[in-house]
Amino acid sequence: MRKQNHHHMLVDKPSIRILHAVGGMNRAGTETWLMHILRNIDRDRFQMDFLVHTDQPCAYDEEIRTLGSKIIPCLDRSKPWLYSRNLKRVLREYGPYDIIHSHVHHFSGYILWLAKQVGVPIRIAHSHNDTSEVDAHASFLRRLYTTLMKGFIQGSATTGLAASRVAAVALFGDDWENNPRWQVLYCGIDLxxxxxxxxxxxxxxxxxxxxxxxxxxxxxxxxxxxxxxxxxxxxxxxxxxxxxxxxxxxxxxxxxxxxxxxxxxxxxxxxxxxxxxxxxxxxxxxxxxxxxxxxxxxxxxxxxxxxxxxxxxxxxxxxxxxxxxxxxxxxxxxxxxxxxxxxxxxxxxxxxxxxxxxxxxxxxxxxYSPFNIQNSLTNLVNLYQKLYISTQGIN
Known part of the structure; x- marks a missing residue:
């Protein structure tokens, strides 16, 4: 009898709801990786939606919808006051999400700060690029923006992921290795x-x-x-x-x-x-x-x-x-x-x-490398599960 119960529990496990923030789901490195994840993840256990910053159709949109996920436009990125209203509306209307996973580099800071206000428990900033050099030589206003955003990430991200060690430095700072919140997660490909x-x-x-x-x-x-x-x-x-x-x-x-x-x-x-x-x-x-x-x-x-x-x-x-x-x-x-x-x-x-x-x-x-999508997916799923379980006691 107990066995059946156990099985029954597995079927009833609540699905973990994840909102990925991206520019648009076009054929580029990060987006293609997210597609590999979406195609291979257990979609009954993980519901992934995509917040995009464009109203133009993108290459992967159709397939995403076919796989049961939503494409949710959130515009006015250049007008923070409007963007804030738009994002909060999205989180209310389509939520509640367990995880917001943002891939838009510096701008992730603002997204996660807003998500924190709305009460999304797991907030992930994902750095896919090494912009240290560019950031250092940017204009005064740009440097002000990047500093502010990095501050938001420090204050609002519950976890930070990076595609490489240099990408980690770019978003989380030189001493990222001393903080257990930040880690490298290699993005794999489908071989x-x-x-x-x-x-x-x-x-x-x-x-x-x-x-x-x-x-x-x-x-x-x-x-x-x-x-x-x-x-x-x-x-x-x-x-x-x-x-x-x-x-x-x-x-x-x-x-x-x-x-x-x-x-x-x-x-x-x-x-x-x-x-x-x-x-x-x-x-x-x-x-x-x-x-x-x-x-x-x-x-x-x-x-x-x-x-x-x-x-x-x-x-x-x-x-x-x-x-x-x-x-x-x-x-x-x-x-x-x-x-x-x-x-x-x-x-x-x-x-x-x-x-x-x-x-x-x-x-x-x-x-056999961490760049095999299967290994990459396993790492991401384990991370999502660990983070989700850790928030269950608090709610």
């Missing part, structure tokens, strides 16, 4: 797409790339952070030495038209392919790219760097990118103070010196 072989020739034809081209790949939003202008400088030099070079740029963003214009000016039109937003990044990495290039000015822990390793692709990165990413000898780093010529040499050397690690071996390494 399934890397297990199926792909026909690269079909993809090359579709994108109009010669079969024997040497392809330098880059995946990233067209924003200053990703350093596209420098990528073009490097590509121009490689193209001179090796006219069979093609630069494959995947992504979209505010600077895209400027970069397209720049490609024309530099006479690189035949060499550069703008592929836009793609849902088949793992396939493109596996079957088309020869070297992956990411000379970012700053990063938290780039998901594309995890994907490129899972694809067994050699990577050339800027040295600001944390070495927590490194699971193999596939990765080479160079300082951004080095010339485009030095970068192009490193790319060509990397391509020419074939690595002695096979793709299946590399995939195995990634399966």
């Amino acid at each position: 399934t797409p890397f297990k199926t072989p792909v026909d690269g020739l079909v993809l090359r034809r579709e994108l109009g790339i010669p079969e024997d081209a040497f392809i330098i790949g880059h995946v990233g939003r067209f924003e200053d952070q990703k350093n596209h202008l420098f990528i073009l400088e490097i590509a121009a030099i490689v193209a001179k030495k090796y006219p069979g070079m093609r630069l494959l740029l995947i992504g979209d963003g505010i600077l895209r038209s400027m970069i397209e214009e720049k490609v024309k000016q530099m006479g690189l039109t035949p060499y550069v392919i703008f592929a836009g937003l793609r849902s088949d990044v793992p396939q493109l990495m596996q079957s088309m790219m020869d070297v992956f290039l990411l000379p970012s000015i700053h990063e938290g822990l780039p998901v594309v760097g995890i994907e490129a390793q899972a694809a067994g692709l050699p990577l050339v990165l800027s040295d600001v990118i944390t070495d927590e990413l490194d699971r193999s000898l596939l990765i080479k780093r160079l300082s951004l103070s080095r010339s485009a010529l030095q970068w192009s040499d490193l790319i060509l050397n990397t391509w020419e010196s074939q690595l002695d690690i096979s793709k299946p071996e590399m995939l195995k390494i990634m399966e």
Whole structure:
């Protein structure tokens, strides 16, 4: 009899209600990770909704609704007094939430401060980026804002998560390790797409790339952070030495038209392919790219760097990118103070010196790493449960 009771209790466990705060559910690193979590989490036990700061439809919206979650717009981010009213209304109307989990970097401070006033018991600030350098050189007003927000996070977050150690410093301060509230939680990826072989020739034809081209790949939003202008400088030099070079740029963003214009000016039109937003990044990495290039000015822990390793692709990165990413000898780093010529040499050397690690071996390494979505999901679920249980006594 007792057994049945026990089983009955499991069925009746209340579901834990979580509200994720994001800019919009588009195909970017953090959002894609959240989608992996949503698809794989036990959705009877965890109800996840998404607070977004846009009224435009985003890439993942439809799938999110299909999976039984809500997309809840909350506008006027630039007008704190209106935003405050909007957010409190959302929390009242759609709540009560057990957990608010905010992914919008500094602005999380304000969100969690408001959630604290409304009485959301578990308030998580999640840092996905290392903005320390940028923050230090910001304008006076911007520094005032970031200082204020970090203060709000210190005062209103019950837990802080970071995608990497450098991302933790950026939001929680230099001594974050001395505070048990703050911890690193690596965001994993779904390794399934890397297990199926792909026909690269079909993809090359579709994108109009010669079969024997040497392809330098880059995946990233067209924003200053990703350093596209420098990528073009490097590509121009490689193209001179090796006219069979093609630069494959995947992504979209505010600077895209400027970069397209720049490609024309530099006479690189035949060499550069703008592929836009793609849902088949793992396939493109596996079957088309020869070297992956990411000379970012700053990063938290780039998901594309995890994907490129899972694809067994050699990577050339800027040295600001944390070495927590490194699971193999596939990765080479160079300082951004080095010339485009030095970068192009490193790319060509990397391509020419074939690595002695096979793709299946590399995939195995990634399966056992914290970057496997299964391991990442287990860590997040355990954390949610632990936090939820700890608040049950108080309520």
